[in-house]
Amino acid sequence: MKKDQIKDQDSLEISEPHGMPRRDFFKILGGGIFIFVRPWGALDIIGAPAEQARGVPKDYNAFLRIAEDGTITCYTGKIEMGQGIITSLPQMMADELNVPYERIKIVMGDTDICPWDQGTWGSLSTRIFGQIMRTVSAEARGVLLELASAQMGVPVSQLEVKDGIVTDSKDSRKTVTYAQLAKGKKIEKFLDVKPSMEDYTKFKSIGKSYNRTDSTLKVTGEAKFTGDMKLPGMVFARILRPPSHAAKMTSVDYSGAEKIAGTKVVRDGDLVAVINENHDKADEAIVKIKAEYSFHEVPVNDKTIYEFMLKAESTAMALKSSGDIEAGQKICDKTFESEFHDPYVAHSAIETHTALAQLEGGKMTVWASTQSPFGLRESIMRELGLPAEKVRVITPFVGGGFGGKGEFQQGVEAAKLAKLTGKPVMLMWTREEEFIYDTFHPAGVVKIKSGIDKTGLIKLWDYNLYYSGTRGADAIYDIPNTKFTHYGQKSGGTPVHQFGTGAWRAPNNNTNTFAREVQIDIMAAAAGIDPLEFRLKNLKDEHILDCLKAVADKFGYVAGKGPSGRGIGIACGSDAGAWVAHIAEVKVDKTTGKVKVVSIACAQDMGLCINPEGATIQMEGCITMGLGYTLGEEVLFEGGKILTHSLDVYNIPRFSWLPKIDTVILDRKDKPPQGGGEPAIIAIGAVIANAIFDATGARLYRLPMTPERVLEALKKV
Amino acid sequence: MEETIKFQLNGKKTEALIDPTQTLLWVLRNHFGLTGTKFGCGMGFCGACTVLIDNEPVRSCQLSVGDAAGKNVVTIEGLATNGKLHPVQKAFVEHDALQCGYCTPGMIMNAAGLLIKNPVPSVQQIKDGMENNLCRCGAHMRIIEAVQTASKEMKGGK
Numbered sequence: 001m002k003k004d005q006i007k008d009q010d011s012l013e014i015s016e017p018h019g020m021p022r023r024d025f026f027k028i029l030g031g032g033i034f035i036f037v038r039p040w041g042a043l044d045i046i047g048a049p050a051e052q053a054r055g056v057p058k059d060y061n062a063f064l065r066i067a068e069d070g071t072i073t074c075y076t077g078k079i080e081m082g083q084g085i086i087t088s089l090p091q092m093m094a095d096e097l098n099v100p101y102e103r104i105k106i107v108m109g110d111t112d113i114c115p116w117d118q119g120t121w122g123s124l125s126t127r128i129f130g131q132i133m134r135t136v137s138a139e140a141r142g143v144l145l146e147l148a149s150a151q152m153g154v155p156v157s158q159l160e161v162k163d164g165i166v167t168d169s170k171d172s173r174k175t176v177t178y179a180q181l182a183k184g185k186k187i188e189k190f191l192d193v194k195p196s197m198e199d200y201t202k203f204k205s206i207g208k209s210y211n212r213t214d215s216t217l218k219v220t221g222e223a224k225f226t227g228d229m230k231l232p233g234m235v236f237a238r239i240l241r242p243p244s245h246a247a248k249m250t251s252v253d254y255s256g257a258e259k260i261a262g263t264k265v266v267r268d269g270d271l272v273a274v275i276n277e278n279h280d281k282a283d284e285a286i287v288k289i290k291a292e293y294s295f296h297e298v299p300v301n302d303k304t305i306y307e308f309m310l311k312a313e314s315t316a317m318a319l320k321s322s323g324d325i326e327a328g329q330k331i332c333d334k335t336f337e338s339e340f341h342d343p344y345v346a347h348s349a350i351e352t353h354t355a356l357a358q359l360e361g362g363k364m365t366v367w368a369s370t371q372s373p374f375g376l377r378e379s380i381m382r383e384l385g386l387p388a389e390k391v392r393v394i395t396p397f398v399g400g401g402f403g404g405k406g407e408f409q410q411g412v413e414a415a416k417l418a419k420l421t422g423k424p425v426m427l428m429w430t431r432e433e434e435f436i437y438d439t440f441h442p443a444g445v446v447k448i449k450s451g452i453d454k455t456g457l458i459k460l461w462d463y464n465l466y467y468s469g470t471r472g473a474d475a476i477y478d479i480p481n482t483k484f485t486h487y488g489q490k491s492g493g494t495p496v497h498q499f500g501t502g503a504w505r506a507p508n509n510n511t512n513t514f515a516r517e518v519q520i521d522i523m524a525a526a527a528g529i530d531p532l533e534f535r536l537k538n539l540k541d542e543h544i545l546d547c548l549k550a551v552a553d554k555f556g557y558v559a560g561k562g563p564s565g566r567g568i569g570i571a572c573g574s575d576a577g578a579w580v581a582h583i584a585e586v587k588v589d590k591t592t593g594k595v596k597v598v599s600i601a602c603a604q605d606m607g608l609c610i611n612p613e614g615a616t617i618q619m620e621g622c623i624t625m626g627l628g629y630t631l632g633e634e635v636l637f638e639g640g641k642i643l644t645h646s647l648d649v650y651n652i653p654r655f656s657w658l659p660k661i662d663t664v665i666l667d668r669k670d671k672p673p674q675g676g677g678e679p680a681i682i683a684i685g686a687v688i689a690n691a692i693f694d695a696t697g698a699r700l701y702r703l704p705m706t707p708e709r710v711l712e713a714l715k716k717v
Numbered sequence: 718m719e720e721t722i723k724f725q726l727n728g729k730k731t732e733a734l735i736d737p738t739q740t741l742l743w744v745l746r747n748h749f750g751l752t753g754t755k756f757g758c759g760m761g762f763c764g765a766c767t768v769l770i771d772n773e774p775v776r777s778c779q780l781s782v783g784d785a786a787g788k789n790v791v792t793i794e795g796l797a798t799n800g801k802l803h804p805v806q807k808a809f810v811e812h813d814a815l816q817c818g819y820c821t822p823g824m825i826m827n828a829a830g831l832l833i834k835n836p837v838p839s840v841q842q843i844k845d846g847m848e849n850n851l852c853r854c855g856a857h858m859r860i861i862e863a864v865q866t867a868s869k870e871m872k873g874g875k
Contacts, residue, residue: 082817082854211813218818219806219825221753221793228752279743350757350765350853351819399755399819400853431758617813617859624855647762647851655844658857 070179077117109395123675328481332451351399439502444468472509569691576675626684727795737783
C-alpha cells in the first residue's frame with residue numbers, strides 16, 4: 001500500500017469549518033476505515049441557495065465507514081420520508097462492496113456526523129447521491145483489497161471478494177474478512193478519481209426487489225418521528241398566528257393566556273408564543289391571546305387569480321425556440337388555442353411540520369421533520385447568530401414531505417423559543433398552521449397555440465407559461481416550429497402569489513404535463529386520429545415511445561378516435577430524467593358530474609431500476625396522490641387569507657377513490673438510474689381529463705376536475 | 718381537578734392521577750409515553766390517532782382520558798403479543814403497505830377494529846371501513862391487500 005494513498009489520522013492537517021473536525025469522526029464514531037468523496041458536481045452546488053453554496057464544504061460531502069467489526073455505514077445528509085432510500089441506497093452500495101445488502105447501515109440527516117447535503121428533493125438521491133455512494137463503495141473495496149494484499153502477501157489482481165470475505169484466487173484457504181482488515185485501523189481515504197464500478201451483469205443486489213427495511217419499526221409504533229422525541233423539562237409551544245398573510249399585528253394582550261395554569265407567554269418581536277408542559281393547556285392558552293391587526297390585502301382570490309396573473313405586469317422570458325412560428329402557422333391545416341388553469345395545491349403530509357429544540361451549553365440541537373437538515377442549520381445559524389459548530393440538526397423519520405418539508409420555518413421557530421425560554425421546546429404545527437404556512441404548489445396559467453398539417457403532424461407549438469415553474473414545459477414531441485415563453489414575477493411589482501409557494505412533488509411538471517397532454521389530445525381528436533397513434537406519429541424519443549407501447553400492452557388498449565364513449569384516456573411525459581406513460585379508464589356520471597376512475601396503467605422508464613418493489617410503490621403512490629390534484633384538491637383563499645385549512649374540506653385521495661392500478665417498469669440495466677419517486681404523478685391530470693373527454697366529449701381546462709366543473713364542461717358539448 | 722382514572726391499557730390495569738378532561742391522545746403520548754399513536758389533525762378527520770376502545774376503533778384526539786375510564790384501551794404498542802406481530806401488522810410488512818409510516822399506526826388500529834367486527838370483509842367493505850383514515854403517500858392499494866391477507870390469516874385461527 002502506498003503511503004500517500006492512505007493516511008492515518010495523525011498525519012492529517014485538518015481545517016474543517018463546518019460541523020465537527022474530521023479528527024472527531026474517530027472520537028465519536030470509533031476507528032475503522034473512512035472513505036470520503038469530494039463534492040461531485042455543479043448540480044448540487046448550483047441547486048443550493050447562494051448562502052448554502054458558499055458553505056459547501058470544500059473537501060468532502062459523502063462518506064462511508066467500515067467499522068472495526070466489519071459493519072459498513074453510509075453517512076448521508078439525506079432523509080427518509082417514505083420514498084424508500086433507506087432500502088435502496090444500501091442496495092446500490094452492496095454490489096460495489098461485494099457484501100450482502102443487509103450488512104450496510106445508513107445514518108441519515110444528522111448535521112454533526114453526516115456530510116453536507118442540500119436536501120432530499122428533486123429525485124436526486126438515487127440518480128446523483130446513489131451513484132456517488134456506488135463510487136465510494138467501489139473505492140472502499142479497493143482500499144480493503146490493498147490492505148488484504150499487504151496482509152496476505154498476494155497481489156490485488158489475484159484476490160476475489162464475496163460476501164465481505166477476501167480470498168486468494170490461487171489458494172482458497174487464504175482468506176481474510178473485511179472486519180479483520182478494519183480491526184484496529186484508523187484510516188482515511190480521500191477520493192477524487194472515479195474507479196470503475198461493478199458491471200451491471202454482476203449485480204446481485206441492484207435490480208432485486210426488497211421490502212422496506214423500516215416497516216417493522218413503523219408497524220409497531222417504535223419508529224421515532226420528531227414529535228415522538230422527549231426531553232426532560234420539555235414544554236409544548238403554540239404560536240400566535242395572524243388571520244391572514246397580509247396582516248400585521250398592531251396590538252396584543254396576553255393577560256388571558258397567562259391565567260391558564262402553567263402557561264408562560266414569550267415574545268420576540270412578532271413572534272408571540274405560549275409554552276406549557278401540558279399540550280392541551282398550551283392549546284387552551286393560545287386562543288386566550290387577543291391581538292389586533294392591520295390588513296393590506298391584495299384583492300384577488302382563488303377564482304380571480306388567473307385573470308390577475310394574465311393582467312399582472314410580469315417579466316417575460318423567452319426560454320427557447322426552434323424553427324419559425326410565423327412560417328409554422330402558415331403550413332398548418334388547423335390551429336388550436338387553449339388556456340389551462342391550475343390552482344394552489346397543499347402538500348398535506350399527515351405529519352405536520354414539527355421540531356424539538358434544546359439549547360444546552362451554548363449549543364442548539366434541533367430535531368426536525370425536514371427535507372433539508374443542513375438548510376435548517378444554516379437558517380438557525382443566521383437567525384440566532386450562532387456558528388456552525390453550535391447548531392446541530394437531527395432528522396428522525398419524516399412523516400411525508402412531497403416538497404413541503406424543504407421549508408423548515410418550524411425548526412427556526414422552535415430554536416428561537418428554546419433560546420427565549422431556556423427550555424427544550426416541542427413545536428408541532430396544528431393542521432391549520434400546516435395549511436396556512438404551507439408553501440403551496442403555485443397556481444398557474446398555460447396558454448398554448450398549436451397546429452397540425454393535413455397529415456396530422458404537429459407543425460406549430462407556441463407555449464406560454466404564467467407564474468408556474470418550467471419543469472416539464474418541454475414539448476417532448478417532434479415539432480419543427482416552437483416557442484416557449486415564461487411570464488414570471490416582475491421584480492418590485494405587486495406580488496402575484498399572496499403567500500408562500502414552493503416545490504410540490506415533481507414541481508410544476510403536473511401543470512405543464514396537464515396542459516401539453518390535453519392540447520395533444522385536442523389535436524388528435526380534431527385530426528380524427530386515435531390519440532395513441534397521434535402520439536406515436538409525433539414523437540421521436542425512443543424512451544417515451546417504448547413507454548407508450550408498454551402501457552398500451554399492459555392496458556390492452558384498442559385504438560379508437562376520441563370521443564369514443566369508452567372513457568379511455570392517454571397521456572405521457574418526462575420528469576427527473578425518467579419517462580412515463582399512462583392509460584386510464586373513467587366513468588362519468590353525467591347527471592352529477594362525478595368522475596370515477598376505474599383503472600390506471602402506467603409504464604415508467606427510470607433507467608437502471610435499483611429496487612423494483614420500491615419503485616413500484618413509488619409509482620402507485622404517485623398515481624394515487626395524483627388523483628387528488630386531478631379531482632379534488634384546491635386551496636381557496638381571499639387575498640392573503642387561506643380559507644381551506646382542514647382535512648374535511650381539502651380533498652386528498654381516500655380509499656373509495658382507488659382505481660385498479662397496473663404498473664410496468666422498463667428496466668434499463670445498461671443506463672444510469674434516474675428519478676423514480678415523482679414521474680408517475682405528472683400525467684395523472686391529463687390522462688383523466690382525456691379520459692373524461694373520451695367518455696363524454698367534454699373538455700376540461702381547469703384543475704381539479706370537480707363535479708361542478710365537469711357539469712359545466714358537459715353543457716358545452 | 719385531578720382524579721384517579723382507571724382503565725385497561727394494552728392489557729394491563731392502569732391508573733393515572735390526571736385531569737379527566739385531558740385529551741386521550743396527549744395523555745397516551747405524553748403521560749404514558751405511547752408515541753405510536755400519532756397526531757395528524759386534532760379534529761378527527763385523518764385517523765392517525767386511532768386506538769381501540771373496547772374493540773372499537775376511535776379517534777383519540779376527540780376523546781378525553783375520562784371517557785376511557787373503566788374501558789379497555791389498546792394502542793399500536795399493545796397489538797403485538799409476546800413479541801409476535803398481530804396479523805394486521807405482519808400483513809402490512811409483507812405487503813409494504815406503508816411509505817412514510819406516519820398514518821400507519823392509525824391504519825393498523827382501524828383495520829384491526831374492522832376485522833374484529835367483520836372477520837371476512839369484502840374489498841368494498843374494507844374500503845368503506847378505512848375510508849376516513851387518510852394516507853398521503855398513496856399506500857391505499859397495498860393497505861387493502863394487507864387487510865385481506867390479515868383476514869385470511871386470522872380466519873385460519875393463527
